[in-house]
Amino acid sequence: MAIKSSELHCLNCEKSERETPLLHLHYSGEELWICSQCLPTLIHAPQKLVGKIENAEQIKPAAHHKH
Numbered sequence: 001m002a003i004k005s006s007e008l009h010c011l012n013c014e015k016s017e018r019e020t021p022l023l024h025l026h027y028s029g030e031e032l033w034i035c036s037q038c039l040p041t042l043i044h045a046p047q048k049l050v051g052k053i054e055n056a057e058q059i060k061p062a063a064h065h066k067h
């Protein structure tokens with residue numbers, strides 16, 4: 001799935017920077033881009049991104065607050 005173009009895409013939903021704001025991440029020596037809609041997934045359920053981010057299984061989810 002190597003998309004080679006000048007446009008950047010969200011690592012999760014593949015939306016382009018033209019469609020949605022993308023945030024720049026650095027992880028495991030890689031540069032990654034994720035959109036604002038997928039950022040909560042990265043924060044709270046990074047295991048869902050296994051296969052999309054290398055070593056995603058090592059990312060710790062943010063602690064859940066008690067309500």
Ligand SMILES: [Zn+2]
Nearest residue numbers: 010013035038
């Ligand atoms: Zn996305």
